[in-house]
Amino acid sequence: MTNGKRTMLYGKGDVFVYRTYVPNIKGLRQIPESSFNERDNTIFGFNCQIALKGDAFLTSFTEGDNSLVVATDSMKNFIQYEMANFQGNTAESFIKFICNRFLDKYAHVDAVELTANEMPFEHVLVPTGTGHDKSHLVYKKSRNEYATTTIEVVRTGTGNKVVKHTSGIRDVHLIKVSGSSFYGFIRDQYTTLPEAFDRPLFIYLDFDWEYENIEDASGANPEKYVASEQIADIANTVFHELDNKSIQQLIYKIGLRILDRFPQLKNIQFKTNNRTWETVVEEIPNAKGSVYQEPRPPYGFQGFEVTQADLKAEKEKEAAEAIQ
Ligand SMILES: O=c1[nH]c(=O)c2[nH]c(=O)[nH]c2[nH]1
Known part of the structure; x- marks a missing residue:
């Protein structure tokens, strides 16, 4: 022992x-x-x-x-x-x-x-x-x-x-240049961050996943094996498709999609950083786009695990909404 x-x-x-x-x-x-x-x-x-x-x-x-x-x-x-x-x-x-x-x-x-x-x-x-x-x-x-x-x-x-x-990926760095917002958060005497309705969201992601049956991780049955490249592609796609309200919401949706595609996985765990660029010139005359610089420290982070029980609950919610 x-x-x-x-x-x-x-x-x-x-x-x-x-x-x-x-x-x-x-x-x-x-x-x-x-x-x-x-x-x-x-x-x-x-x-x-x-x-x-x-x-x-x-x-x-x-x-x-x-x-x-x-x-x-x-x-x-x-x-x-x-x-x-x-x-x-x-x-x-x-x-x-x-x-x-x-x-x-x-x-x-x-x-x-x-x-x-x-x-x-x-x-x-x-x-x-x-x-x-x-x-x-x-x-x-x-x-x-x-x-x-x-x-x-x-x-x-x-x-x-x-x-x-466990299997995972480290150091996935993704930027979405348009289609991300962050608003509606608590505003009080400590708040200086303006609400953002279209921010250039730059995130760092680390993922880890576990199989329901540990044997499936070996790759002996490739139909049950999950390649990290496929996980990364799901994250890319969901980020592309979703008009996201926050990193928190984004990673939940990525997690649900992964678990839907790969029912042989028990869970998916995220560790993310917010590395969103800072705006230097918001509007460029007669041209699309803005000018940004690297974010200054400190940075924000999230940790979250999505499980098959979450996916089941979401599907039941969707089914109930469809009946109404
Ligand atoms: O996606 C985000 N989630 C937060 O919790 C947060 N907090 C913050 O300052 N910016 C952001 N962005």
Whole structure:
């Protein structure tokens, strides 16, 4: 069992590992918001963080007894060398594979927690003679956003058990130049912010989601697997479509759409920042548009979880309204 009495873990961060020519994942469920149907795994690369837990490590802290210590340098090697033995094609199945392999190798380790942050690469476009097409040789590390996934696998009397498994995206930065408002908030002696009826809304979003059935995260059944690219495309689409009243409302609607498209997900969790530009010149004579500058600190933030129960309640509300 993990030590329930105190925090006790150790591990390695910034473990970079790249493998080329991992099979693509295809056969994903298709949704209207996204044309994404296949993840190119020609470069399958991650920045990993691994942590080990176990009562056996207590004396390494209290007595300097290293006899049961797996050096963090060896953890790095383990991840990198075992990457070659990995048979799957998703980050989620990779981290699960490593955790199980670790528990099998070191009998005194009670639990392994592993996070893999994607190192994202994209094809460059090259001339084909008649136009341009994706190079299958040259890639660029260009996307701001990256996928992330975390797992914790615990040893039990009846085998290894996954006790936590989340997938997510980090650092999605979106600006909507028109179609966002923020008004109707409390006005009192502390209020200086003017009401905005059409603001250039710039948001940073981090998402995490959990599957109802942890097995679906592996990608073994691609119809049940949810690609982070599809989640990002839903967020883009809902932001595009919705005349939003606030970031709070926007993320709720994005969450509902995601859970509607992917009933195999249990929930979706958001962490967002408001990075809306400040207006410098509101009206430009004889021209459309305004001039803005970066927002000054501080920034606003939101945290919110949308669940399948929320979606069910919204659908029931809609059905009741339709009858009236
Ligand atoms: O979308 C927003 N939500 C807020 O709660 C808030 N507060 C604020 O000053 N600007 C905004 N924008």
